[in-house]
Amino acid sequence: MSAQQVLELIKEKNIEFVDFRFIDLSGRAHHITVPASEVEAETFENGVAFDGSSISGFRGIEESDMVMMPDTESVYVDPFTAHSTLIVVCNIHTPDGQRYDRDPRSIAHKAEEYLQKSGVGSAAFFAPESEFFIFDDVRYESSMNASSYFVDSEEAAWNTNRKEEGGNSGFKVGVKGGYVPVSPIDAQQDIRSEMVRQLQESGLRVERHHHEVATAGQAEINFRFDTLTKTADNLMKYKYIVHNVARQFGKTATFMPKPLFGDNGSGMHVHQSIFNEGEPLFYEKGGYANLSQMALHYIGGILHHAPALIAITNPSTNSFKRLVPGYEAPVNLVYSKGNRSAAVRIPVAAVTPKGCRIEFRTPDSTANPYLAFSAMLMAGLDGIKRKIDPSALGFGPFDTNIYELSEDQKKEIRSVPGSLDEALDALEADHDFLTEGGVFSKDFIENYVSFKRAEAKAVAIRVHPHEFSLYYDC
Template sequence: MPKYSPEEVLNLIEQEGIQYVDLRFSDLFGQWQHLTIPAYELSLDTFENGRGFDGSSIRGWQSIHESDMLAFPDASTAFVDPFMEPKTLVMICDIYDPITRERYGRDTRYIAQKAEQYLKQTGIGDTAYYGPEAEFFMFDSVEFGTSANYAFWKVDSEEGWWNREITSSGYKIPHKRGYFPAPPLDKTHHLRSEMVSIMSQLGIVVELHHHEVATAGQAEIDIRYDSLVNQADKLFIYKYVVRMVASKYGKFATFMPKVLPNDNGSGMHTHFSIWKEGQNLFAGSEYAGVSELCLYAIGGILKHGPALTAFTNPTINSYHRLVPGFEAPVRLAYSARNRSAAIRIPMYSQSPKAKRIEIRFPDPTCNPYLAFAAILMAAIDGIENRIHPGEPFDKDIYSLPPEELKDIPQLPGSLEDSLKALEKDYEFLLKGGVFTEDLIQTWIDSKRKEIDEIRFIPHPKEFELYFDI
């Protein structure tokens, strides 16, 4: 993706005949928001003084009596939207308070930017690289609803194993058999290829795409690693492209971690490393070819793992995925090659440049600005305090008896458990002013409201279990 200056953006608008400019930013919870202005309204003054909007209508942001906010477009993020007509230029924005003219503390992109700066301030490294593997489903139909007298959901897909008895249907993927048969079993290959083509046009380097383990159109597209803020920006574009291409073909893409009760959920395995002056600090001669510094980073992530999940696995639905038997981790252990551990050290390449860790518990409902920043802060804490992760665990954790698991900490079993862990363990996030107590408390309060929304609604399965008792 070219890195434009404000002047170059204005020239691009004139040269390309662009009629509209779309200003985008993330709310607290990772949903992209946008406002659109005619291209003639964009000027150097917009870059210098921002564009006003109502911050009180954005979830988790301002109160109504302090609603005015400013969105400052970041010219370096500009790209022509491949889906919008008339021709539209998109820029990601930083959010400011119009009174103080300072960055807004609940702008999560600001949190990510502060985390990058803090890494440099520590002297540990100058760049943290991330490679997220965001999985998703593409369904042909989606229905859901709750009311005073019902609660239900229903999804369908031409690939779905449950449709195998329909006359002349054929070519269905059984549960847990979607990794990764060729067409005609794989019915979404052409959609994924189109997604990849568009991402490539937008400057996102894609390494591969494939069908994932579940039936019913589960997919994965892996993008090349990049630095924290750049990669988080790209992940918003990634999700936008996935949804828009799916919509073009009459399908519905979702990044929900657990949609199908009897099949694998959608995770976001996140590859992570820290570099300094062009050298990968995670490469070394310790276990699995990593450095001592890398082991300390692993130790920090494992120690703070329960608190991290409040940001990396931020929904009630997240914890339906983190259960044994569906290739998602449930224990805070590390290992080489072992996919049942929370942290895996990939062994595909022995090149020092390729040495990294794969954090396997995050899922794609996270806000990547917050999730990536929190991971980095946990790693820094581990490095600074020389937190050794102990011995690696090279056994299949899912198959072990309870007595062999008693010394391996568990990931939280619910969103409430993760919030309690965050309440007890957040000091590492406050270092360098990266996270603030205000943001953390706002996050906890907002997530507890989500829990209450669901807590008072009977689940449909409860009627099957209890109605006639």
């Protein structure tokens, strides 16, 4: 879509405001809204100015002037505003017109350009399965003398004896008992269907939705794959619509990986493949799980660089509350066909040559999608470039339930880092694959590590409520 076509769309839809958005380091969207009457062709040529020093992890106050450059291919009508508003996602430039090397969306573009220049293929396709919880109530506090959180859901297992409902209706979702039940156990069919309707109206192709494994309203909506940057745009749209539809229903949605203790967390399993001019490159009939040698090398790159990757794909302290043994979250750095206990799974059910793909199951939705998808692609391309054989490095294939292996057998399997700090250590030690072709800059890596270290420290130095249970009587 050209700038002129966007201007015509504004007239056709009687748009009153245009919302220009950009994405920060953490993957959160920010916006500046301009009356549609003030949006002209020059707006798309010159961009919209903003203060970069007010965005964490961006610029110092002495170099704060930055510019949002609108991407006319990203537009959609906001379904939630009272006044008709068109959303336009932007790239970030410096005042001299250069792409800003800390802009996540620009990094995604550079990753796609690097793929094309590498000669490996013309496009990488991504499809994230981003899980979330829908709660009725959330409260939390972290202060000098108090620290607490509380979440609640009408369908939660802990509410079988709750009286506040005016007569408990029963049909609660048991712990780990929430995978695809029908109503009345699944009490959120209509909420998810409304989310799907809004997603479809905003341009996404939604494939299905369902209740997920955990109690208390865990859900998943799957939308169709697309190229790297477009999929990251779609995931931002997905989260925006999920959050706001939940609010319309008087509820709250969270993509936090582990909001509940003792039940499954929310992951973001990422399906990915490479094509060249419409031809799939990951398929080879008769290979392991019908994978080509290129696909196996891509897996080798993902698993070899996984400790560093996880600093970007699982970038929160809460991520490592999910990445523990005993749940479906994969902590073991192996690959397998159809096996959900492996970090990399190759789907084999009803898969066509064009649908042949690998699934990296470790990530979660605290990740910035532009950075996470770019990092995964760069790791996979490094595996292809260096012909990294995952089997030769001891990464499998593993076609048994890893959680049922003996302790001695498990010792032979490498695991993901145990904390955000460990993952950041790995990223500091192993990031040359990210800087190939200038996709990620050294400055970006150093700034990102510093930014995330501050988050880890903020959690580490605070008193935890469970410490009172353990130590108060010492």
